[in-house]
Amino acid sequence: MYDADPMKDPVWAPGKNQPFNVWLEMHKPSQLNPDDDQWISISNTAKIQTDSEGDxxxxxxxxxxxxxxxxxxxxxxxxxxxxxxxxxxxxxxxxxxxxxxxxxxxxxxxxxxxxxxxSACTSGKWLVHPKASEVDSTWSVIARSVLSGPLRKVGVLYAKVGTTGDFDSGGKPACEIRIHVIDAWDACLVRQVMETFLVKHGICPTAVKADLYTAAGIARDNPCRLRSTIWRPDELTPGGAREIRRLSMQFAAKINPSPGSSSVYSPSRSSSSSMQDQVSQPSINTLPSGSQTRGRADFIAKVGVGATFTPADMSRKENPCCACNFKLQDPSATART
CATH class of the missing domain: 1.10.287 (Helix Hairpins)
Known part of the structure; x- marks a missing residue:
């Protein structure tokens, strides 16, 4: 569901008079007021569907x-x-x-x-929860990728960022980035988008949530303990958390090809990477700690905050990945959040 409101929310789409780079610099998620319930949105198509149109x-x-x-x-x-x-x-x-x-x-x-x-309402979104200190750089990467980069190539048309109403340990508003997909239940599609995040941008998305769940008010703390998301990253790979780590290593190896180089990438080291692959990358440590990955201690330790990458990790042989070539884990059989 493309629920940005062009009348009150900053939206950029092809045909807009303002250059994209100027618009992006003017509208930073770190400047959003959590009391305004506002979204910043980017579309690579000329028309953005709103709540009042077609929903x-x-x-x-x-x-x-x-x-x-x-x-x-x-x-x-x-x-x-x-x-x-x-x-x-x-x-x-x-x-x-x-x-x-x-x-x-x-x-x-x-x-x-x-x-x-x-009901033909299969749309949904990948959720990304960056640190408050990295939300601007993370959003910049995703917005550019949706506009004319790797995410556009895998069929993503629309993304938006807004505050969640929560605050981090430093008192800064927490933000959520939503990257919309046409079918949240399509394992091949959402896995392809996830791989693009990991390999091209070094970003770990949190989970896939259906727009139907959002519209029906199915939240994480519901009394039935019904799971509020459809997929988590390690449910989309045959190797679980190990496969997620392996995909992340591809990005780390591309950023730090020398065994003696520093192990964690940060925006301050950014560079002349092409917009198609690495546009002002945020830190690879974009996975939120704590509740977003309950029971995934290895996932957090290996991919999240404080991750380090060894030469042995970086030299692992790349295996071809296709979401159609393995039996997916049944999400309904996993722990519910």
Whole structure:
């Protein structure tokens, strides 16, 4: 859903009189007021669809999704009150409350996917949560890539950045960057976009969220403990977190080809890299720490803040990647956030 409002939000699209570089310099996410609920948006197509144009199907689907979630809440309450379902199994094969709840959530996840497909509302977005100190440089990389770089080549048409309402440890507003895709359930598509982030830009996206989930108000802290996202990076690769790290190494090796060079790239070392690949790259350490990657300690340690890259890492043989050549992990079977 392209929900920027051209009447109040800064939007750049082809045909705009103002040069893109000038516009980008004038509209920095670090300058956004968290109280304004404002988005900065970039599109590489001439027309940006807004909430009031063409989103009736999404609103109708969201109403149906919300009702399904309400039914799940009642079902969860019934499971908790069911005296025949124990908290812990006392014999082999006995169903517990936790198992019954997981089955109910999985059924709803399948229903929501089916609803999205039947309503032609499969769009969604990759989420990126940069540090407050790096949000401007990270947004600059993504905006340029969407306009005429690697992200455009893999079919991304639109991206935006705004504040989340939260604040970091230094009291600065936290920002979220959304990179929109036409089908959030298409594993091949979203994996291709993820690989572009990792290999071309050294950026680790957090998760893929469906626009249907957003419109239906399915947030991370929902009472049903329903997962609010469809994919996380390590669910899109056969090797999980190791594969994510391997892809990140390709970017690190490109930035620091010499074994004796410094291991972490930062904007201050930026350079004459071509806009097609590395446009004023932010630090590779753009993955947020903490809650965004629960249970992914290795993922954080290897790719997130403080990552270091050894010559052995950089010399690993590159393997061909195709999202169609492996059996994907079922997201519904993973821990829910």
């Amino acid at each position: 009736e199907d999404l609103r109708n689907a969201a109403d149906k999704a919300w009702k399904k979630v309400a039914i799940l809440e009642k079902r969860m309450m019934a499971i908790q009150k069911n005296v025949h379902l124990p908290v812990r199994a006392t014999r082999v094969g006995q169903k517990t409350k936790a198992v019954a709840e997981a089955e109910a959530r999985d059924e709803l996840i399948a229903d929501l996917k089916r609803l999205a497909e039947e």
